[in-house]
Amino acid sequence: MIVVSSKDVAKHAGVSQTTVSRVLNTPDLVKQKTKDKVLKAIEKLSYVPDANARSLVQKKTGVITLLSGPLHNPFFVDTTTAIVNYANENGYRVNVHFVNDKKLSEAYSSAIENKVDGMILSCILLDDPIFERLKRMSIPFITYNRKHKNEELFVEIDNEEAGFLAAEHLIQLGHKDIAWVGGPLTVSTFKNRFEGYKKALKKHRIIENPLYIFHTDSSKNDIQKAFEDLQNCINKPTAICSGADSVAFNLMNNALSSGLKIPEDISIIGIDNVDLSNHGAMQLTTVGSITENNLGRLAIEKLIEMIELEKSTCIQITESVKVFLRNTTAKRKD
Amino acid sequence: MIVVSSKDVAKHAGVSQTTVSRVLNTPDLVKQKTKDKVLKAIEKLSYVPDANARSLVQKKTGVITLLSGPLHNPFFVDTTTAIVNYANENGYRVNVHFVNDKKLSEAYSSAIENKVDGMILSCILLDDPIFERLKRMSIPFITYNRKHKNEELFVEIDNEEAGFLAAEHLIQLGHKDIAWVGGPLTVSTFKNRFEGYKKALKKHRIIENPLYIFHTDSSKNDIQKAFEDLQNCINKPTAICSGADSVAFNLMNNALSSGLKIPEDISIIGIDNVDLSNHGAMQLTTVGSITENNLGRLAIEKLIEMIELEKSTCIQITESVKVFLRNTTAKRKD
């Protein structure tokens, strides 16, 4: 790979490397005639400045690392789009990593190897040591979707309220046998949503049935297993409260392929209100942010602010939620 | 941002910077006792090598730029996942950009600003000048999904055959009034698929109806407009051949929200066989690669090969296709 440097341009234009640099960064300081010479040389040699070298001296990389959950979860489709696009519009490039909880720490260390201007994380655990590590390294970062037990630097929806509203919606439709299929309780999102679910049951004096409760690893297989176990219950639940839209989509898939009709045979509600849930073929009833703000977008805005103002403010954003009524929930049949 | 460098580690451990570098890169060349000292210092100062500085001297960035289409097209969900994950497994980071055709050149120039080890493009136009530009810069690259008129360095499915099979499938179900809703003909994918569609009609002696043919800009709005125009035809088509699964999903959404039943009232077939098309609620009949290889995965494998072997082979991969029969197409009612 032949690389043409600013020195080559300088030699070709008969000026110093400094002047070449000036033409690109502070063009007002250089005479028009010189500028022309240099620009011509740049054109002719098709010179492109090396962003790596620049970041070495400027101590600014223009790169943000995104540790996102996997894209087969449509929530991360929406957020990744918002994050990458907003960052690009503001002159940042985004290194994207799709992380699963199993090899979280590998992902972290590989991400830290590279000096970046900031990091944005979706997959932090409640008591993840990465939190303190990033703070010690004084690298700007923010979490979205999930949050750390420290309750700092996060953007989320009101997860407990979301779980509560989801369950209460089903209760108000007359359901009593309401299952919960969520994700691991080591992440704030599922933990709080599950708390909300329990709170709603309690409020309406419905006794929790341990056979109805599944904390999956949010993999397709594990969710399918939960669904099958539910179908094998003696008292099949008439409704399922899903810990996330992605879980709901998987459950819908399982229900449909075992011949069940939604919502006639079973009601399913999600949480997140991802774009896909509004598709005509899905029409998933779900709970999501009232403002319909994209959490990724909120997070990246704040992160870039932190980077550019160079101060580490405390960011705690919790979006209020409501039910988005669609066609996967219906009154209980008797 | 305080940065601790290998010099700091060296001073702390009482060795030279060279030795620190050696401990990390060629540990066999350094005595155990020294190694311990250095590793201890690294630990204590929580030193992390600066990948930028390294790439400056090694002339290798470990970064690949991905110019992908937007994620609301599920095809790019599948490919982006495959590309990012495979690249990460092989020690590369991926700068992701989501490009729309309107501001393609902006995206290019911003991407080129940064020296990267390779580029992978989904959105190249048939006669895109970027092709020659990248070749001149001798930066390894490959295109997937679409290809350039030069017919080099691409991974695709057999698009003409795909269009042909899609249309013929509808014809064999008894349909004669078959619409085409695709994307711009300036991209190879849609151009060739449309050719296949026409070929099938011709083979079965069905006359093309210009009122049935729409080359949209693949935006939601434009597709909706096409759908509405089709519904306003005097002879409504009984089936639609979509230029891509993403188009098909949009059409399904339009059909369902205007009260039509699929496939009873209208048959819809896609091309790409994206993961989502197999979801229970979608069950989109579509045409896709026989091997079900992910095009993104094929492309990134080849790209990394090119990077590491440092030779620019000619890559032309065209995957054979077949129909994946699901539930959005049915016999024509009379």
Next chain:
DNA sequence: AGCTCTAATGAATACGTAACCATTTTATAT
């Protein structure tokens, strides 16, 4: 012409790493 002030340019250096070459230390053979 001589002076001052500003505009325009260049030389030298730092950034953090790996590579190259030189040197010192240690082990092995005579």
Next chain:
DNA sequence: ATATAAAATGGTTACGTATTCATTAGAGCT
């Protein structure tokens, strides 16, 4: 003990840029 080879370490430099400081050219004035 000495010579010789091998192992281990250090000094210096290059990578491509932006920055700092020094210098030169030119404009405007008396």
